Amino acid sequence: MRISDLGEFGLIERLKEILKSEKIGDDCAHVKFGDEYLLLTTDLMLEDVHFLLGYPPEAVGWKAISVNVSDVVGNAGEPRWALISLMLPDLEVDYVERLYGGVQKACEFYGCEVVGGNVSRSDRLGIDVFLVGTSKRPVGRGGAKPGDSVFVSGTLGDSKAGLELLKMEKDSYEDFELALIERHIRPTARIDYVKHLQKYANASMDISDGLVADAWHLSRRSGVRIDIDSSKLPFSKELLRFCEKYRKDPKDYALFGGEDYQLLFTHPRERWNPFMDMTEIGSVSAGEGVYVDGKKIEPRGYRHF
Amino acid sequence: MRISDLGEFGLIERLKEILKSEKIGDDCAHVKFGDEYLLLTTDLMLEDVHFLLGYPPEAVGWKAISVNVSDVVGNAGEPRWALISLMLPDLEVDYVERLYGGVQKACEFYGCEVVGGNVSRSDRLGIDVFLVGTSKRPVGRGGAKPGDSVFVSGTLGDSKAGLELLKMEKDSYEDFELALIERHIRPTARIDYVKHLQKYANASMDISDGLVADAWHLSRRSGVRIDIDSSKLPFSKELLRFCEKYRKDPKDYALFGGEDYQLLFTHPRERWNPFMDMTEIGSVSAGEGVYVDGKKIEPRGYRHF
Numbered sequence: 216m217r218i219s220d221l222g223e224f225g226l227i228e229r230l231k232e233i234l235k236s237e238k239i240g241d242d243c244a245h246v247k248f249g250d251e252y253l254l255l256t257t258d259l260m261l262e263d264v265h266f267l268l269g270y271p272p273e274a275v276g277w278k279a280i281s282v283n284v285s286d287v288v289g290n291a292g293e294p295r296w297a298l299i300s301l302m303l304p305d306l307e308v309d310y311v312e313r314l315y316g317g318v319q320k321a322c323e324f325y326g327c328e329v330v331g332g333n334v335s336r337s338d339r340l341g342i343d344v345f346l347v348g349t350s351k352r353p354v355g356r357g358g359a360k361p362g363d364s365v366f367v368s369g370t371l372g373d374s375k376a377g378l379e380l381l382k383m384e385k386d387s388y389e390d391f392e393l394a395l396i397e398r399h400i401r402p403t404a405r406i407d408y409v410k411h412l413q414k415y416a417n418a419s420m421d422i423s424d425g426l427v428a429d430a431w432h433l434s435r436r437s438g439v440r441i442d443i444d445s446s447k448l449p450f451s452k453e454l455l456r457f458c459e460k461y462r463k464d465p466k467d468y469a470l471f472g473g474e475d476y477q478l479l480f481t482h483p484r485e486r487w488n489p490f491m492d493m494t495e496i497g498s499v500s501a502g503e504g505v506y507v508d509g510k511k512i513e514p515r516g517y518r519h520f
Numbered sequence: 521m522r523i524s525d526l527g528e529f530g531l532i533e534r535l536k537e538i539l540k541s542e543k544i545g546d547d548c549a550h551v552k553f554g555d556e557y558l559l560l561t562t563d564l565m566l567e568d569v570h571f572l573l574g575y576p577p578e579a580v581g582w583k584a585i586s587v588n589v590s591d592v593v594g595n596a597g598e599p600r601w602a603l604i605s606l607m608l609p610d611l612e613v614d615y616v617e618r619l620y621g622g623v624q625k626a627c628e629f630y631g632c633e634v635v636g637g638n639v640s641r642s643d644r645l646g647i648d649v650f651l652v653g654t655s656k657r658p659v660g661r662g663g664a665k666p667g668d669s670v671f672v673s674g675t676l677g678d679s680k681a682g683l684e685l686l687k688m689e690k691d692s693y694e695d696f697e698l699a700l701i702e703r704h705i706r707p708t709a710r711i712d713y714v715k716h717l718q719k720y721a722n723a724s725m726d727i728s729d730g731l732v733a734d735a736w737h738l739s740r741r742s743g744v745r746i747d748i749d750s751s752k753l754p755f756s757k758e759l760l761r762f763c764e765k766y767r768k769d770p771k772d773y774a775l776f777g778g779e780d781y782q783l784l785f786t787h788p789r790e791r792w793n794p795f796m797d798m799t800e801i802g803s804v805s806a807g808e809g810v811y812v813d814g815k816k817i818e819p820r821g822y823r824h825f
Contacts (some may be wrong), residue, residue: 216613217613218608218610218612218613218616220613221613223639226639229616229617230617233617233620233621233623234620234623234624234634236633236634236635238633238635238636239637243636244601244635246601246635248553248554248556248558249553249554249555249556250554251553251554253553253558253652255601255603255635255636255650256603256636257636257637257638257648257650258638259607259640259648261640261642264640264641264642265640295551296549296551296558296560298549298560298561298562300562300563300605300648302564302646305524306523307521307522307523308521308525308526309521311523311535315535315538315539316538318538318539319538319539319540322539328541328543329539329544330541330543330544330549330551330560331543331544331545331546331547331548331549331560331561331562332544332562333563334531334532335564335566335569335570336569337566337569337644338644339642339643343648345603345650347558347652349553
């Protein structure tokens with residue numbers, strides 16, 4: 216049997232058994248140390264799989280840090296220390312310096328620090344980031360309670376639209392299109408939500424596989440049913456213009472688009488904070504599965520195998 | 521300018537400047553957290569660069585953990601939590617399960633735990649391990665003091681001999697040859713030295729680039745001169761048989777062979793422990809550079825670029 220027969224999640228289940236670990240499977244591991252928790256996560260950016268060499272190297276460096284920070288933030292942690300394992304073809308030094316310029320900008324922005332790493336020769340460029348975060352109260356996928364409301368930060372679907380625009384390889388783009396492309400190649404992790412999540416969230420994660428796919432992760436882990444009201448999904452004006460121009464349905468982008476790096480979290484409605492860009496999109500109840508407008512929807516999203 | 525013009529260490533110096541970090545450059549970062557230190561390290565095993573697909577997968581998994589544990593142990597830390605970032609072609613599931621069997625065996629042996637990771641599709645197999653260790657008193661490369669003796673654990677040069685034997689692709693090997701090959705493909709990190717190093721060492725590191733190259737790292741970081749007496753180098757009986765059979769000089773293997781994953785450390789002679797396999801091979805004095813039998817020897821070792 217090949218890995219493609221088993222699928223990514225099937226494979227992870229098997230490896231979990233071999234490693235006899237209960238901790239594996241979420242996007243961020245929590246380990247107790249002293250009075251606090253360490254949050255450990257890793258995410259890789261591989262040439263031709265996650266980015267193209269033609270992307271601005273600063274953006275690739277920025278994104279490599281951001282996607283890891285997003286995992287830590289999604290677990291209500293502050294990002295602290297990163298290691299970078301760099302796989303390098305014999306590129307121009309300038310390229311690597313610009314890449315690290317983006318890494319440095321991201322670390323300054325998020326308040327974390329690269330403390331070490333490793334360089335290996337490789338025929339394709341890869342940037343593997345390991346990030347350690349800390350939290351006095353980490354929040355995982357497993358704590359959603361019936362009666363909670365379901366919230367998301369920011370707007371959804373922009374990254375998928377940006378990726379599609381990139382793939383069109385147009386000679387020129389309108390401003391709103393460039394904004395969407397930016398959101399794909401240079402996403403920002405929602406570091407501004409850490410305190411809110413630490414204080415109020417029962418369950419939390421970042422949205423990287425797409426809203427429905429990630430809501431399934433949360434639903435399974437918490438053992439609850441999640442209802443999403445599609446009329447409440449937050450769209451950016453840029454996504455709406457995109458959908459108008461290319462005759463697409465924005466709901467499709469918001470529900471199934473990956474790599475938004477927004478947050479999905481649950482807590483009682485009263486804890487909603489009107490000064491943050493959070494939107495109540497649904498509710499948690501006893502049961503299982505993810506429902507959109509009352510209809511059970513199976514996960515869809517990026518598949519590695 | 522290309523990376524190959526600058527070299528691995530030149531590149532790391534440039535990246536260090538961009539990241540404005542003092543911590544980067546050693547094989548293991550130390551960060552204070554509460555009353556203790558976290559030791560953070562990462563090491564990658566890439567198909568065709570660090571291993572071949574024909575190696576037993578259990579050995580590859582064992583080695584991927586061992587080389588990281590070796591970094592933590594070399595800094596006087598206990599290995600605690602690992603993440604694995606797996607780059608996977610569409611292999612047989614059985615291969616991956618056997619690989620993780622080796623990972624699990626190693627974690628049991630060293631007392632650490634895989635708590636998470638990440639799987640990405642890739643055209644070549646890669647296992648990137650990120651290891652967090654802890655220590656009440658980490659020991660780095662920077663503390664060697666004039667008057668210290670220089671010690672190594674175990675025997676040196678076996679791994680290089682093992683690699684050369686592997687490359688001969690002989691139809692059959694003698695037992696001592698198989699033992700050397702084993703030491704190359706399945707090295708053991710010296711977890712048994714952690715307490716000794718924590719208690720006594722002024723400077724310490726693991727030997728992965730070769731004794732002379734690593735002694736240079738230690739000499740530079742500590743700002744001292746290191747003298748090695750080649751008549752004191754510890755050889756295994758297997759290496760001596762190998763050198764006899766193939767007319768090689770064992771000193772050459774011990775001084776310049778990489779991937780032994782033994783330890784190089786300094787402390788006063790009185791702290792020598794006769795119950796451990798440590799050998800005094802030289803001394804630390806004021807000055808700079810690495811000298812073998814009184815002659816300054818430039819580093820030689822594996823170069824990525």
